[in-house]
Amino acid sequence: MLNSKRLVLRALHPSDLSTQYLSWLNDGDVSRYLETRFLPQTMEALQSYWQNHRDDPANPWFAICLVEDGRHIGNIKLGPIQWLHRRADLSLFIGDKSCWGLGYASEAIGLVRDWAFRELDLQKLNAGIYAGNIGSRRAFEKNGFELEGTLRQEAVSDGSRVDVWRMGLPRSSWLSAS
Template identity: 70%
Template sequence: MQSSRLLLRAVESSDLNSTYLSWLNDPRVNQFLETRFFPQSMGTLQSYWQAHHDNSEVPWFAICLSADGRHIGNIKLGPIHWLHRRADISLFIGDHGCWGNGFASEAIALLRDWAFQELDLQKLNAGVYEGNIGSRRAFEKCGFELEGTLREEVVNHGNRLDIWCLGLPRSRWSPSR
């Protein structure tokens, strides 16, 4: 999948490098990721890739800049629930220099359109930690709406936080968003 600024491609073994590892261990990047609970190593990164890179139920993509191919983050669709034709979207932008440039919403839009057009999914969901305003705005920019709040659902730095549940049914989708 490609736009003028981004390319989404499968995460490759060559992506498993010190830069990617540094993102997973960076408190500014991982503050809203489940990986923050355990120190990440090259071994854990490679094990995760081995277990997930060929899983068609959870397509996992590197977010790369079209201009130079630089890997700046990841986006994942899934798990895909084929019976109900729905899936979750999650992502992170690891490269701090790429924050605030609209890359997250652009990646979401690419994956959203692919999920609706190519996979014929009927509903997409996203769970966003309370306080992760950038992520929430990126999803809302792509047509997702707040559907509910899971109260005190997760722990972050010793505090209970809500999860904002956002969703986009295909019937409300516009590929031009």
């Protein structure tokens, strides 16, 4: 469990696999930049994903919840962790759109970043972001991530090929900024 002033990041419980969670994955605004959009999102698929990934040490993932009322508003995942290189990708979504723009993504990224460097002793964190996803890029930048490259026409989005930004944060940069 990871805590900040406004957020608790905790393991997902079966009770989190709600119709609300399902509705996030089927909401075009939320799923626009998520790989989940390519798969049919049903309750069975959600439950099966949870069963298969709940205890996966290479892909720890957390429910992002509000301290004030415990509300589950999205998820954040660290993985896959490449232990030989001591690096991992970080990805997230805030499914509850009423919570967008309130700094929750930035706060959640900061919690997992600090945990990954302090507790897991990872040496590098990365993020892949569809070009145009300014909110996500900004949330990572606010946590010290920098643009390291642009993968040109890397992915399909809305029927067109789009670039993907690769952002990264070495542990040494995090240390010198802390």
